[in-house]
Amino acid sequence: MVFGDDGERVGEKTLDKIVKTDAAWRRQLSPAAYRVARQAGTERPYSGDHEKPDTPGLYRCVCCDTALFDAATQFHSGTGWPSFWAPIAANNVSEHVDRSFGMRRTEITCTRCDAHLGHVFNDGPPPTRLRYCMNAVALRFVPTAAPSSPA
Numbered sequence: 001m002v003f004g005d006d007g008e009r010v011g012e013k014t015l016d017k018i019v020k021t022d023a024a025w026r027r028q029l030s031p032a033a034y035r036v037a038r039q040a041g042t043e044r045p046y047s048g049d050h051e052k053p054d055t056p057g058l059y060r061c062v063c064c065d066t067a068l069f070d071a072a073t074q075f076h077s078g079t080g081w082p083s084f085w086a087p088i089a090a091n092n093v094s095e096h097v098d099r100s101f102g103m104r105r106t107e108i109t110c111t112r113c114d115a116h117l118g119h120v121f122n123d124g125p126p127p128t129r130l131r132y133c134m135n136a137v138a139l140r141f142v143p144t145a146a147p148s149s150p151a
Contacts (some may be wrong), residue, residue: 001089003067007058007144010091018064018113025063029032033062039116040100040107041135045080048081048136052076056144058088059134064113067134067141075125082139084132085124093132095120108132 002010020028025038026075035041052074059069059082069084077083087093091111098107108117117138124131 001067001092003058003088004143005058005142007056007070012091015112015116029062030137036135037061037063037117037138040116042118043081043135043137047080048082051082053141053143058142058144059084059139060142061110061113061115061117062138062140064110065140066112068092068110068117069134071141077124077131077133079131079133081118082134082136082151083124084134085126085128085130087132093117108134 002013002015004010022038026034029037032043036043039121039126053071055071058067059071059073060067067088070088073084073086075085075087077085093112094109094111096107096109105119105121108120109115115138116135118132118134121131121133122129
């Protein structure tokens with residue numbers, strides 16, 4: 001699902017998967033974003049800069065700019081990572097079983113470029129009771145563009 005920077009749904013479009021070489025991702029991303037998004041790392045809690053904003057906006061994938069979360073679904077989880085109760089569109093994120101570190105979790109990736117974003121847990125608030133616990137360095141916040149006034 002494609003969204004404009006005004007937060008409005010542009011529509012459903014079939015987009016090509018973004019595939020780049022490791023070297024291309026390294027050139028595009030900061031070292032921290034590369035480690036998280038391309039190597040399934042995790043940033044330290046409270047190290048990100050994505051506290052719930054006072055302004056409306058979208059969180060986009062740092063790798064491919066796909067809209068992932070609406071700030072309206074963000075909540076303070078107390079975990080130290082940006083948390084959301086739902087993605088902006090279910091088909092913009094993908095779920096995968098993650099058995100790393102001796103645990104069984106559900107990993108969340110960007111559907112378009114396979115960037116690792118974080119994990120989803122069943123301890124969130126209503127209405128979904130889900131907590132999409134994302135890495136801040138994998139997201140880019142874009143304030144909602146104000147609608148232009150008629151001249």
